[in-house]
Amino acid sequence: MNAYTKKQVLLSAEYVHLQYGEKKILRDVNFKIRDIHREGMEQGQVVALIGRSGIGKTQLFKIMAGLVQPTEGTVRIGEGQHAVKPGQVGIVPQNYILFNHRTIYRNLKIGLDNSGVTLTEAEKKRVIGDYAETFDLAEHLNKYPAQLSGGQRQRVSIIQQVLTGNKFILLDEPFSGLDILMVDKVIALLRKVSMLSEQNTLVIVSHDIENAAAVADTVWILGKEEGKEGATIKKEYDLCETGLAWKPDIRTDRRFLELIEEIKKQL
Numbered sequence: 001m002n003a004y005t006k007k008q009v010l011l012s013a014e015y016v017h018l019q020y021g022e023k024k025i026l027r028d029v030n031f032k033i034r035d036i037h038r039e040g041m042e043q044g045q046v047v048a049l050i051g052r053s054g055i056g057k058t059q060l061f062k063i064m065a066g067l068v069q070p071t072e073g074t075v076r077i078g079e080g081q082h083a084v085k086p087g088q089v090g091i092v093p094q095n096y097i098l099f100n101h102r103t104i105y106r107n108l109k110i111g112l113d114n115s116g117v118t119l120t121e122a123e124k125k126r127v128i129g130d131y132a133e134t135f136d137l138a139e140h141l142n143k144y145p146a147q148l149s150g151g152q153r154q155r156v157s158i159i160q161q162v163l164t165g166n167k168f169i170l171l172d173e174p175f176s177g178l179d180i181l182m183v184d185k186v187i188a189l190l191r192k193v194s195m196l197s198e199q200n201t202l203v204i205v206s207h208d209i210e211n212a213a214a215v216a217d218t219v220w221i222l223g224k225e226e227g228k229e230g231a232t233i234k235k236e237y238d239l240c241e242t243g244l245a246w247k248p249d250i251r252t253d254r255r256f257l258e259l260i261e262e263i264k265k266q267l
């Protein structure tokens with residue numbers, strides 16, 4: 001059994017509504033992501049936000065990052081639970097843009113340069129070297145993005161966000177366009193990132209239920225409730241509680257397969 005406790009709220013939404021003209025996109029979205037503590041471990045949080053195409057995942061994602069203002073309601077961040085501002089949440093977009101004319105090393109350095117931490121060039125080199133080693137990118141540091149596979153570029157983009165020091169990272173469709181081996185590597189990377197620091201919190205927006213749920217400790221279903229306009233988090237699955245979180249080989253577990261079937265029915 002995985003002993004854990006959930007402590008202070010790190011990211012929350014209260015009564016979030018979003019409307020464009022007459023069209024209600026999001027309705028009464030409420031959530032609380034709490035700091036998970038596991039004894040003897042640095043355990044971050046990983047939430048999978050799952051929903052049908054066009055339901056409003058990207059809009060909610062942008063509201064969580066402070067990039068879109070909701071029509072009503074507030075998203076709050078950090079231990080102080082202040083209203084989120086742009087820049088407080090790192091974003092790994094679907095088409096993870098890297099600077100093509102810069103090496104992987106220099107792309108990663110952008111993350112550190114934006115972190116606000118004062119480091120000498122030698123210290124930056126050491127930090128980037130350590131991360132590259134941990135995340136299997138050491139041999140690629142002097143290459144350019146075009147010389148890497150899609151999955152490797154994806155990993156660089158994720159690590160770039162980690163290096164900015166953001167504890168909150170939103171990832172938009174991190175598995176799309178990757179072959180199955182790369183998907184496994186990205187999942188392993190997300191697990192590692194979530195365990196780098198106690199407060200690290202990843203929110204993964206995805207259509208890919210199996211992969212997103214395999215790495216998550218919580219799954220949110222964004223969908224419409226019968227007879228109501230606009231999408232809301234209509235179901236939350238707590239995978240810590242059901243013992244399905246933090247298990248690298250979870251995908252073969254019968255209970256996990258049942259969960260996936262149940263989630264599909266909810267969509």
Ligand SMILES: Nc1ncnc2c1ncn2[C@@H]1O[C@H](COP(=O)(O)OP(=O)(O)OP(=O)(O)O)[C@@H](O)[C@H]1O
Nearest residue numbers: 020023025051052053054055056057058059060207
């Ligand atoms: N600026 C806008 N003005 C009006 N409607 C918008 C605007 N931006 C998005 N929408 C609408 O909001 C709804 C939700 O869009 P959103 O991109 O969040 O969906 P999604 O769940 O991310 O879809 P997908 O999985 O296909 O990316 C869509 O119906 C879209 O047409």
